[in-house]
Amino acid sequence: MDLRVKNHPILGKDEREEMVTIEVDGKAVSAYEGEPIAVALLASGRRVLRRTRKRKEPRGVFCAIGQCTDCIMTVNGVPNIRTCVTPVEKRMKVETQEGLGRWKESKRTKRKISSSVDVRR
C-alpha cells in the first residue's frame, strides 16, 4: 500500500530523488532526508509508534504538529522525541518506546547527548 503521494494535482510531482537509510528497531527503513521521522515510518507502512506504560497499548500520530506527544519515540538513545516534527537524518537510530522511555547512558553522558544531538534543527 503505497501511501506516498508521488504526483498531486496541485502540488505537482515529488521532485525528491535521493533517499537515506535510517534504522528503526534494528531494521533498515528508507526515508527522505529532512522529512519528519513519523512521515517516513508512515510511508514504510508503520503506524504504531509507541506503547503506553501500563497496558502497552499502541499509539501513533494524532495532531501531526508536535502538540499532543502521541508520536514520541526514542531517537539516537534520547527518549520522548516528537517524531512528527523531528527531521530524519541519515543513519538515525529510531526505537519504539514503551512507556516513559529511559536514557541509555549514564548521567554524565546524558548531559553530553542533549547538547551534541541536535534532533530539532
Added chain:
Amino acid sequence: MAEVDLAIVGAGPAGLGAAIEAARAGARVTVIDENAKPGGQLFKQIHKFFGSEEHRAGTRGIDIGYQLLEECRELDVEVLLNSIAWGMFDDNRALALKTNNETAKLGVKKTILATGAKENPLAFPGWTLPGVLGAGAAQTLVNLHRVLPGKRVLMIGTGNVGLIVSYQLVQAGAEVVAVVDILPEIGGWGVHASKIRRLGVPILTSYTVKEAIGDEEVEGAVIGKVGPDYQIIPGTESELKVDTICIAVGLAPLAELAWSIGCQFAHIPELGGWVPIHNEKMETTVSGVYVAGDVSGIEEASTALEEGRIAGIAAAESLDYLGKGEAEEMIKTRQKSLDSLRQGPFGEKRKMAKEKLRLLSNKQCRTQ
C-alpha cells in the same frame, strides 16, 4: 540580552501580517516560531481563498504564504525558527525563548501573540488507535509531507475543515467513505459540501461515531444515527470498512502564553471557547500585549491576516513609529476589510462575538 521593539510569537498569517505592518512603519521586529518552517497553516491550504481582491481571493493559501514571506524578507523582518516562546518575565519586557535546547531571553517593548489554534479531540471507544487523527493532522500529512494517513477515511465533522480536508484527501488519492455530523445540518459552507457530494462522497447528518475497530490500528468504524437527544438510536449502527478516522470537531485557541502572562479571558463558544479579551486594536487586558488570528478567536486565514495587520499597526503606534491619526486611518481601512469578511449569515455570529469581546475589553482595567 538582545532587544527588539516588537516580538511576534507565531509566523502564520496573523504573525506575518503584523510583522509586515510594524516593519513598514519602521519598528524592529522579530517573529518567533516553534516550527522549522514559517507560514503556520498557510502552506497546508492548497485551495483558493474566498473574500475579495484585497484579501487575495482566488489565490491558493500556499501562494499567499510565499507572498507574505517575500514581503517580510524585503522589510528585513527577522524570523527565528525552531524557537519556542515559553514565558514572559521582567514586567513583560522579556520573552523567554528555547532554541535548539538553549534558553535565551529576548528584551521586548511590545508583544503580539499569534499562536493560532489546536484541534479539539473527540473521545470514543478506540479513539487512541493509530489511524485516528485530527483532520488538520491529515491535512498536514498530505499537503505538507505528501503522505496519506490511510486509504479509506471516515471524516467526523462537516464544518469547513472537515469538508475541505475530505476534498483534499480525495485529491491525494484516498477514498472518503463517509462524512458524518451529529447535527441535522452541515456546519460548513454549501459549496464545500457540493464539491464532495458530486464526487459521490456521502454526507450523513444526524450521525455520529460509536467506536473505532481494530487491535493495533484502525480497521473499521461503527457509526449510528442519533435521535433528538444526540444518542445513537439502537439498531441504526453500521460498520464501515475504513483504515483512518479523521476528527474535525472544531478548533480552540492555543493561548497558554496569554494565560501565563495574566491576560483576562472570556468564554465565547462561537469563537472556539476561551478567548483572550481584546479591543478593536487587538490589545489584551495586559498593556503592551496584543493578540491576532485564531488565538484571538477561531475564524479564517483571511481574517487572521487582517487582525495581524491591525495589531502590527497598533503596536507600531504605541512605539511611536506611527502618529495617532495615521494609525487610526490605517486601522479603519483594515477594520472595513475585516467587516466585509464577516458579512453574511456565516460571519454574523463571529462579528457579534468580536463586538462582545470589545465591550468586555472596555470594561476591564488594563494591567501592567
Added chain:
Amino acid sequence: MSGLRSRWFLSKEELIKLPGAPSMKRLGENRRVAVIECAERIPCNPCEAACPHGAIKIGEDITNLPILIEGKCTGCGLCIAACPGLAIYLVNGAFSDSEALISIPYEFLPLPRVGDQVEALDREGKKVCMGKIVEVIESKKFDRTPLVSFTVPKNYALDVTCIRVLG
C-alpha cells in the same frame, strides 16, 4: 436554500432559479455560457473580478449572489478557475443535434485525455450517462484548475456537473 443545507447539493429546479443561472433560451443556443451554482451568501467575489466581459455582477456587498448577465457572457471560462468554491461551469446546450457540451473544473489526477469515455455524474455523484472528452485545457491563468470539456446527451445538460475518469 434549504435544499442545499439538508441535501448538500442543489436540485435542478433550485439551480435554474439562481441569479447565476442562464436562461433556457440561452441554453438552447450552440454556444457556451457560464452556470454559476452559487446559492449561499458568503463573502466572495473573484468571479466578478475575473470576468473580462463584465458578465458577472456582485457589487459592493460581496456576499451578494453573483448575477449572470448572459448577453455579455462569451463562455471563455475564466470565471471557472477563479471560483474558490469550484461552483461555476460552462454549458453549451446545443453543441450538436443530440449533444450538450459541459466544461467543468477538474482538480484531480489522472486528467482525462481527449477522446476518453468517462462516467458523467449528477450532483450526488451518481452516474447519469457516459460522456466523451472533447477538450482539456491547462493554463497558467487557471492556476492549476484544469478545464475539462465533455459531451453528454442533450437532455442531461443540467444534470451533470462532474465526471469519473475510468481505469
